[in-house]
Amino acid sequence: MNNHVRIFDTTLRDGEQCPGASMNLREKLEVARQLARLRVDVIEAGFPVISDGDFEAVKTIATKIHGPIIAGLARCLPKDIDAAAAAVKPAGKKARIHVFLGTSKIHREFKFGKAQSEILRLAVEGVQRARKHVKDVEFSPEDASRTELDFLTKIVEAAISAGATTINMPDTVGYATPEQYGHMFAHVIANAKGARNVIFSAHCHNDLGLAAANSLAAVQNGARQVEGTINGIGERAGNVALEEVIMAMQTRADYYKGLRTGIQMREIVKTSRLVSRMCGFLVQRNKAIVGENAFAHGAGIHQDGILKKRETYEIMDPVKIGWGVTELPLTKHSGRHALAIRLKHMGYQLTGAEMEAVFTRFKTIGDKKKFVYDDDLATLVDDRISDVREIWSLDYISVSTGNQTVPTATVRLKKPREGAKGEVIQDACTGDGPVDAALKTIDRITGKRGKLMDYQLRAVTQGKDAIGEVTIKADFGKGRIVTGKGSSTDVIEASARAYLNAVNRALTQK
Ligand code: KIV
Ligand code: ZN
Numbered sequence: 373m374n375n376h377v378r379i380f381d382t383t384l385r386d387g388e389q390c391p392g393a394s395m396n397l398r399e400k401l402e403v404a405r406q407l408a409r410l411r412v413d414v415i416e417a418g419f420p421v422i423s424d425g426d427f428e429a430v431k432t433i434a435t436k437i438h439g440p441i442i443a444g445l446a447r448c449l450p451k452d453i454d455a456a457a458a459a460v461k462p463a464g465k466k467a468r469i470h471v472f473l474g475t476s477k478i479h480r481e482f483k484f485g486k487a488q489s490e491i492l493r494l495a496v497e498g499v500q501r502a503r504k505h506v507k508d509v510e511f512s513p514e515d516a517s518r519t520e521l522d523f524l525t526k527i528v529e530a531a532i533s534a535g536a537t538t539i540n541m542p543d544t545v546g547y548a549t550p551e552q553y554g555h556m557f558a559h560v561i562a563n564a565k566g567a568r569n570v571i572f573s574a575h576c577h578n579d580l581g582l583a584a585a586n587s588l589a590a591v592q593n594g595a596r597q598v599e600g601t602i603n604g605i606g607e608r609a610g611n612v613a614l615e616e617v618i619m620a621m622q623t624r625a626d627y628y629k630g631l632r633t634g635i636q637m638r639e640i641v642k643t644s645r646l647v648s649r650m651c652g653f654l655v656q657r658n659k660a661i662v663g664e665n666a667f668a669h670g671a672g673i674h675q676d677g678i679l680k681k682r683e684t685y686e687i688m689d690p691v692k693i694g695w696g697v698t699e700l701p702l703t704k705h706s707g708r709h710a711l712a713i714r715l716k717h718m719g720y721q722l723t724g725a726e727m728e729a730v731f732t733r734f735k736t737i738g739d740k741k742k743f744v745y746d747d748d749l750a751t752l753v754d755d756r757i758s759d760v761r762e763i764w765s766l767d768y769i770s771v772s773t774g775n776q777t778v779p780t781a782t783v784r785l786k787k788p789r790e791g792a793k794g795e796v797i798q799d800a801c802t803g804d805g806p807v808d809a810a811l812k813t814i815d816r817i818t819g820k821r822g823k824l825m826d827y828q829l830r831a832v833t834q835g836k837d838a839i840g841e842v843t844i845k846a847d848f849g850k851g852r853i854v855t856g857k858g859s860s861t862d863v864i865e866a867s868a869r870a871y872l873n874a875v876n877r878a879l880t881q882k
Contacts, residue, residue, distance in 0.1 A: 377631050381414065397425070397428060413634065443469070446502070495534075521559055529567075558593040575600075615643075661688075706738070766872055771806045
């Protein structure tokens with residue numbers, strides 16, 4: 373059996389599906405570029421039929437990203453499959469259509485009200501239609517882990533004879549245990565006709581915290597593709613964190629004998645950070661592989677051991693996965709050329725206008741901070757990339773606060789108008805604290821009321837002069853949760869920028 377385990381990244385589809393993680397086209401493209409540098413085998417770029425935005429994102433990624441296979445998701449419905457086909461078409465030979473259909477008893481009875489025979493027919497027709505468009509078709513019997521094994525085997529066999537080239541058997545609700553999930557693969561591979569001619573794939577959700585264990589059990593039982601997301605983002609408890617499965621196979625090569633991925637390990641940390649910034653989900657400090665504390669040793673005995681021999685308490689070399697790769701910082705004296713070279717080295721491809729905007733903010737930050745580190749630069753670029761159309765922009769903010777003062781903010785916002793002079797509006801408001809006062813003033817000016825659902829502040833680098841990056845999630849009605857990001861050396865200004873970013877998103881998103 374081929375020992376190459378393909379890595380199928382669904383950060384931009386299953387990951388982006390979780391509330392508040394949505395990314396705009398520019399952000400998705402940046403993530404896709406980084407995934408290509410990480411050398412994943414497949415990028416599932418979206419679900420083209422669900423919105424014009426998803427269609428455009430898949431099409432753009434299929435056009436611009438070279439290397440990985442580009443997949444688009446579709447239900448077993450003609451309109452879904454045709455939309456996915458049109459979106460992935462620019463990828464040419466690297467285009468994949470991924471069709472799925474619920475197969476478990478609970479899905480058949482309550483979602484579809486259909487008998488097994490009907491489900492079987494729909495699956496076959498879906499795969500056949502997809503095969504008319506592309507050679508590379510993946511079929512997923514959704515909720516496979518709760519599907520009767522006999523029926524699962526039968527539908528997989530039917531999908532293979534209809535032309536599916538990859539069979540993905542998802543643990544859609546994170547219900548399986550490793551033994552059970554592994555056994556499902558062993559059984560279907562042994563009993564479905566044609567199984568030896570296709571690639572089997574694992575797709576695990578983390579509701580019981582078993583996603584990585586389940587994925588590895590699948591691989592031990594014949595799966596040669598693992599689907600997941602960076603940092604494990606995804607609906608509910610998330611999808612399997614790809615970096616965990618990749619590093620488990622790499623670190624325990626002695627146990628997972630001969631299995632290998634084509635992943636460029638040094639890109640792991642960079643990818644994790646980019647995804648975290650782009651979708652506004654901070655990585656928990658103790659997260660395996662990519663959390664800030666993953667390689668921090670607090671106990672004296674451990675530190676002593678590490679100094680004597682790293683392997684006493686470290687099972688992986690952090691440098692090999694991209695930790696601690698620091699470059700000399702830039703300063704306010706660095707020019708455009710130095711900045712451009714550094715950004716290129718960091719993997720960004722910016723337009724002239726984006727470069728100019730980043731340079732302007734770099735100079736402002738350089739005046740306030742002695743050194744501007746790569747992480748600072750990444751934040752400036754991300755702010756730029758995340759920039760939705762600036763309906764409102766921050767012109768001025770001043771806040772007075774103290775332990776015996778009523779916090780009061782004065783904010784001036786600009787609303788540029790094409791061809792006209794535009795509007796400048798200033799207002800002031802008090803609040804429970806300086807951030808509350810600033811956000812309330814923005815509400816008064818924009819007339820948009822957002823309910824703050826989450827607020828996170830992070831120092832991008834170390835030191836008292838570090839840039840503060842604020843990520844907020846706000847509900848602008850009807851449960852529409854929008855993420856906003858902003859940064860500054862002043863945390864109140866960063867908060868105002870983040871909130872305004874969310875307001876602009878809410879105003880421009882369909
Ligand atoms: O979890 C799941 O079942 C899915 C399918 C669409 C593959 O995401
Ligand atoms: Zn899923």
